[in-house]
Amino acid sequence: MSEDKKVDTDLVRRIAGLARIAVAEEKLPQLAAEISVILGFIEQLSEVDVEGVAPLTSAVDMDLRQRTDEVTDGGYPQDILANAPTRDEDYFAVPKVIE
Amino acid sequence: MSDLTKISLSQARDGLLAKDFSAKELAAAHIKMIEASGALNAYVCATPAIALAQAEESDKRLQTGDARPLEGLPLGVKDLFCVKGVASTACSKILEGFTPSYESTCTAQLWNAGAVLLGKLNNDEFAMGSSNETSVYGTVVNPYRGAGDVPLVAGGSSGGSSCAVAANLALAATGTDTGGSIRQPASFTGTLGLKPTYGRCSRWGIIAFASSLDQAGVITRSVRDAAMMLQQMAGFDSKDSTSCDIAVPDYEAALTGDIKGLRVGIPKEYRVDNMPSEIEKLWQQGEQWLRDAGAEPVEVSLPHTKYALPAYYIIAPAEASSNLARYDGVRYGIRAEGKNIDDMYAQTRAAGFGDEVVRRIMIGTYVLSAGYYDAYYLKALKVRRLIAQDFTKAYEKCDVLLTPTAPSSAFAIGDKIDDPLAMYSNDIFTVPTNMAGLPAVSVPSGVDGHGLPLGLQLIGQAFKEDELLRVASVLETAADFSHKPQQWWVS
Numbered sequence: 001m002s003e004d005k006k007v008d009t010d011l012v013r014r015i016a017g018l019a020r021i022a023v024a025e026e027k028l029p030q031l032a033a034e035i036s037v038i039l040g041f042i043e044q045l046s047e048v049d050v051e052g053v054a055p056l057t058s059a060v061d062m063d064l065r066q067r068t069d070e071v072t073d074g075g076y077p078q079d080i081l082a083n084a085p086t087r088d089e090d091y092f093a094v095p096k097v098i099e
Numbered sequence: 100m101s102d103l104t105k106i107s108l109s110q111a112r113d114g115l116l117a118k119d120f121s122a123k124e125l126a127a128a129h130i131k132m133i134e135a136s137g138a139l140n141a142y143v144c145a146t147p148a149i150a151l152a153q154a155e156e157s158d159k160r161l162q163t164g165d166a167r168p169l170e171g172l173p174l175g176v177k178d179l180f181c182v183k184g185v186a187s188t189a190c191s192k193i194l195e196g197f198t199p200s201y202e203s204t205c206t207a208q209l210w211n212a213g214a215v216l217l218g219k220l221n222n223d224e225f226a227m228g229s230s231n232e233t234s235v236y237g238t239v240v241n242p243y244r245g246a247g248d249v250p251l252v253a254g255g256s257s258g259g260s261s262c263a264v265a266a267n268l269a270l271a272a273t274g275t276d277t278g279g280s281i282r283q284p285a286s287f288t289g290t291l292g293l294k295p296t297y298g299r300c301s302r303w304g305i306i307a308f309a310s311s312l313d314q315a316g317v318i319t320r321s322v323r324d325a326a327m328m329l330q331q332m333a334g335f336d337s338k339d340s341t342s343c344d345i346a347v348p349d350y351e352a353a354l355t356g357d358i359k360g361l362r363v364g365i366p367k368e369y370r371v372d373n374m375p376s377e378i379e380k381l382w383q384q385g386e387q388w389l390r391d392a393g394a395e396p397v398e399v400s401l402p403h404t405k406y407a408l409p410a411y412y413i414i415a416p417a418e419a420s421s422n423l424a425r426y427d428g429v430r431y432g433i434r435a436e437g438k439n440i441d442d443m444y445a446q447t448r449a450a451g452f453g454d455e456v457v458r459r460i461m462i463g464t465y466v467l468s469a470g471y472y473d474a475y476y477l478k479a480l481k482v483r484r485l486i487a488q489d490f491t492k493a494y495e496k497c498d499v500l501l502t503p504t505a506p507s508s509a510f511a512i513g514d515k516i517d518d519p520l521a522m523y524s525n526d527i528f529t530v531p532t533n534m535a536g537l538p539a540v541s542v543p544s545g546v547d548g549h550g551l552p553l554g555l556q557l558i559g560q561a562f563k564e565d566e567l568l569r570v571a572s573v574l575e576t577a578a579d580f581s582h583k584p585q586q587w588w589v590s
Contacts, residue, residue, distance in 0.1 A: 055480030059536025079200035085434035
């Protein structure tokens with residue numbers, strides 16, 4: 001883990017791009033400072049020796065179930081589309097993607 | 100009629116069965132209280148018409164002797180649960196206007212058991228917060244007031260639920276708990292908060308925050324009430340891939356009051372610096388109460404406790420950044436205009452998410468990004484295993500653990516909202532349980548020097564909620580918590 005790395009505005013701009021959140025230029029420094037503080041707190045984990053420890057990905061020790069591959073649900077497009085900001089017949093509508 | 104709002108869920112059940120009052124009277128009494136409770140901001144969407152219609156149906160069943168387990172009992176539901184035909188927004192602007200065409204499994208089971216919906220309850224936006232100050236609907240106000248009548252937070256993220264149960268605006272309420280979001284608000288409001296084992300209650304239809312940590316539970320006025328609620332909410336659901344197919348025992352029958360010989364672990368690492376002496380004293384008192392009831396306290400060690408919070412603030416934001424990627428202005432919620440589709444996504448998310456949610460998505464995106472994944476996310480998952488192993492080892496020496504629920508009583512509104520780390524540290528005693536997936540309950544056990552409630556936490560073994568509730572009921576009886584807030588909000 002990197003040592004007490006300060007997050008700069010360039011990195012915040014890049015993360016915001018990855019997260020698809022528009023962040024105004026003037027808000028970047030404050031966000032960088034806040035994220036730096038939180039990452040500084042997280043850095044405590046560098047003290048922990050995790051040599052040979054397997055990552056824990058599920059809180060309960062269980063195998064994921066399998067089921068027969070068959071259609072068990074569906075057939076109600078009106079319900080699915082009911083909350084769409086914009087729609088076109090039975091489709092979600094988005095801004096034009098192809099020129 | 101206002102007395103009908105002050106009784107416990109089990110007393111209301113008994114009263115309905117004895118025909119002392121009707122379900123409609125019970126619902127109407129609550130609706131009246133809710134209408135006068137605007138200053139508390141507990142409800143974000145009251146549903147009196149639904150409540151009265153359900154109560155009418157319940158009265159018919161009570162007349163014909165066809166009552167179901169929660170027949171006619173009015174409840175509040177945290178806004179994170181999708182309720183068919185009722186606005187369900189996770190208290191986020193991005194889900195403004197979202198009205199699900201489906202019902203969460205947990206709430207469906209409650210309605211099938213005869214319960215009555217009073218409305219949706221406030222919470223921190225997407226359950227991200229410990230004070231219910233990040234909700235787009237504004238802050239929930241604690242019915243209890245401290246020194247100088249300063250308005251206090253009701254805890255979070257289930258602050259609407261804790262407030263409603265404490266202020267007699269619902270007989271019981273659902274909540275969700277990702278890092279303490281049921282137990283900490285319960286501790287702040289003199290209510291009982293139960294977070295079941297991960298996998299015990301279906302997560303289907305609950306708006307996701309951090310899927311490996313989220314668990315549905317309840318806030319109630321007594322252990323018996325929590326047992327009644329869990330009985331209906333628990334159980335296997337094929338629609339939740341992490342739901343566990345394990346038999347659900349009779350939780351009320353488990354409340355025998357007998358804990359003779361039970362070993363109660365006292366984890367020494369929970370004795371943190373700067374803990375108020377009142378909480379330390381209450382913790383020792385709790386140990387004594389359980390000893391007096393025949394239990395045997397033993398000191399245990401959970402050596403990785405201090406790393407639970409930093410690991411949580413990698414894992415929870417990482418999962419949140421992934422879960423919240425779905426809010427893109429296409430299928431539901433708000434849409435902001437953009438220069439192109441990518442810009443539409445970015446503008447929509449900027450307009451829809453509040454500051455704390457943005458912070459967490461950013462942290463989560465960062466720790467999952469190329470070059471940082473191993474150093475942060477993978478490392479946190481390994482630490483998570485060490486935390487879980489601590490509990491496994493402790494349970495070789497004890498049956499349940501006793502700790503404080505939170506490091507303080509309710510704090511003033513505005514006190515910590517600008518200091519994320521101070522806010523996060525509220526969950527220092529509750530987060531480890533979520534990391535290990537274990538069940539835990541906060542029992543109102545005393546008050547501090549200002550008359551503010553304090554809770555003690557009992558942590559159980561996986562899927563042994565029956566044993567956990569049995570110990571909790573012994574603690575409840577010994578503590579005999581009877582402080583009630585002044586009804587200052589009713590003019």
